[in-house]
Amino acid sequence: MDKKKNLPIFLLISVFIIATCGLIYELVAGALASYLLGDSVKQFSFIIGTYLFAMGVGSFFAKFIVKNLLDRFIDIELLIGIIGGTSSVILFLLFQQVEHFQLILYLFVFLTGCLSGMEIPLLMNILKDRVNFRDLVSNVFTFDYIGALIASVLFPILLIPKLGVMGTSLFFGIINVTVGIFLSFYLSKQLKNPIILKIKSLVCFIILIGLFFYSNELLKYSENQLYSTNVIYKHSTPYQRIVLTEAKGEYQLFLNNNLQFNTKDEYRYHETLVHPAMSIAKSPKKVLVLGGGDGLAVREILKYSSVEKVVLVDLDEGMTKLFQTNELLRKHNANALNNARVEVINMDAFLWVKEAKDKFDVMIIDFPDPSNYSLGKLYTNNFYKSLYPLMEPQCIVSVQTTSPYFAPKSYWCIYETIASVFPNNLAYHTYVPSFGEWGFNLFSPDMRVNFNRVNQRVPNLKYYNYNLQKMTDFPADMKAVDVEINRLDNQILVRYFDEEWSKI
């Protein structure tokens, strides 16, 4: 075969591949920016603008390359492959670390744009003496635009679903470099420094292949970065994603990326949730826990010797199993969920409550915050009404009711909702460093129950001192007026909650 004659064809095919790859990097940057920074319209628009501008800059500088055009062309090819290919990996890893993430992002976009911009002028210079100029111009641009079309169609339909962002950019980096390898071997004779180019291209290739196969591991690593500590356990149940992390000997549990507890200060939360209710009740025998599959509330409950039976209802078997079996976590909840007095039921709490026949002296309700319409049902007047048949006449109930500081309307909405069913209720709050100010609610069906009367105590608590009155004072910045009652048919609480937490 006559290599000289085929040269234009091969170079045109490279134009096509280059154009495809170039657009892919641009789309990867756009997608990444909208994942990590939000506001996709803005991100995409800025990135496309920067990229196009950078191409112009590249074209301008191309005229300064006058010697060894083919060698430089391959160089550029390799550079784009390695920069574009690794861009998403590097950006992912840097996201958590650096302050000026946007700057780096645009730097990458600019570099790939600039290099892509150089290619076409360079190529036209290489080919201008070998082919008719009129053909050259139109062929080069035809291939350039076809490549762009293919890239933009494949990207959302095939690439992102199959390879993910990281995989896609690495994959195209590899293609880019492969073109470089091919040209450096195939055109060896016409190159000034064929050996060096061959070595360079092979090294690039190996780097990218390596990263490609480790991209899964990398993703994990970058997730660790997200939690800023070591992820020691990760598990997805049908209901939620459980992640356990460790930092400086303390453990943190995340459910769907929301911090559930930190071993450093969870005792503050759980003591405040459990002991007021347990100490006001008169030697409680049967205790119901709704939610709280971590067993930490149960740990506190079991400190009272009057307790004969604890029923814990948690939706997620994955969660309760974890806290029944994992060595580390069992140590933490004092093996509460394996205690003979404890019965664990994995069911939807609302549905269970509707069918249950038992009666209880104390109930501890520890559901996730009402962040969606599903969870919102567990804070409706209807839900509280449904508890009534399960209550002993003097039953005491305590509920975690989100932060009165960050979400005062939500907090007082829950308070009013409870009050509409059980007028004898009490709002109280305390400070948990990992969470900030946190709020709770106590109520009883018996109007005569006095929440300030302590009937029994257990020794050696780390935080709660049986002085509830101290926790019932709310400064002005934790108050809200004119809140509606949360019902199944309005779910107003979810709206308040959304409004308030999205401000933070």
Next chain:
Amino acid sequence: MNTIFLKLTGTNHILGHKLRFPDFPNISEILEVPVLIIGGGIAGLTAGYTLNKRGGKDFFLVELDAETGGNAKSGENKYSKYPLGAHYLPLPNASNVELIDFLFDVGVVIGRDDNGNPIFDEEQLSFAPQERLFIKNYWQEGIVPQYGSSDADQQELTRFLHKMEEFKALKDQNGHYIFNIPMCYSSPEKFDLGLDQITMEEWLRKEGYTSSYLHEYLNYCCRDDYGTGIKYTAAFAVIHYFAARKHDFKKYEDAVLTWQEGNGRLAKLLAESFENQILKQHMVYKITVNESNVEVLLFDAQRKVSKKIIAEKVINCCPQYVNKYLLPQRVKNFQLLQYAPWIVATVVLHKFPFADGANLAWENIIFGAKGLGYVYAQHQSLGQFKSPFVISYYHSLDGTDLNEQRRKLYNQTDEQWKEFIIKDLSIAHFGIEDEIISIEIFRHGHGMVSPIPGYLSSEYRKQLTLPIANKIFFAHSDLSGISIFEEAFYQGREAVYDMLDNWEA
């Protein structure tokens, strides 16, 4: 490729078609009963419920299908119950005392407040969020189109809704509402405004409403309630939809009564007290009035035998497109009696592909789609939402020639319906096909009656309601012309009272 399990079901149209070309076995059994109720839709079940409650007269109810409920039938799978037709009942007007009493009897109303207003069981009211609309690539809350509309559109919408408020309050000199539910409670002069003689589209043009937003919105409401769009439906009926419900119980705002199985729940509550008097898979094919009784011939589709029931009185709760075969001597006017065909597809899916805007609601409507959106059945569960999701997709086949549409309904294969449904849902949920586990396509050959211009005010309709020889009493929502639960309930109840009041000593 994701394989989707498909199933094509529907009302028993094969058996129904036998009526047209009768060829039944000879009578092998004769039964006698004082009262026979024919048809187990809401009207028939209400008749049974009322008669049972009043007591004193023994009766049977015969139903063609394997289950009662008619257009309010429901189904059930591993994950949820779901409606196959009617799915909700709006809160009744305060004047509809009989219906409120019934709701009290069956535990939907649980008490009365200090003003004597009913207290509805919260678990049977539609949960929030009630409705959302997909418009301009975005899910907005509520179904009145707002997102991305111009000021001119909004002004017209406001003007229209304002006009409806006027109609809602409109009364005649005697203090009767022009628009009320049931229709029989409204003013006898209600048709004097001429609204029944023109289509809704003509009325809109006449009144200067041109916004395409408003037209599309009204077309949706109209098809949802009557099967046919504003091009074919009488203005009176569409205005009735907005003006006849008085929202008397303010604290419930726009809430409606609904259940996972839709109005199938009400059908079950009605039937509960006389379950063992119901003969299913029994199709009546001929009714003859004698001097002293009525002879009814039926085909028992299970045992493949024919029977004769001799009754003193019959309460006929069949739709009129069936009655023309049972009582051939009845006056016919097919042009005025129209029923749009429907499909209700139960789609089971792993999850919804991501879409921008409001959260999954009970009613989810896609602006400008072919179908009428979907209802999320499990929304009424007290439990947490979880996969798989069961949704009911509604579509009415409207057009100039409804018989043509009916042929289309039955000629399309399950694969073709699947394509159709997926394409329609994909407008709002790109990629939904990959999430779908199964689709059950339930076909209603004849949905509810469509109040085309002239039907409601016609002499013909009035004639159809009249008893024959004080022996056959008629009850069906198509006799009201506005096919809703309240009308069917009123019809069934009224027929029983009419019959008992005129029972010769």
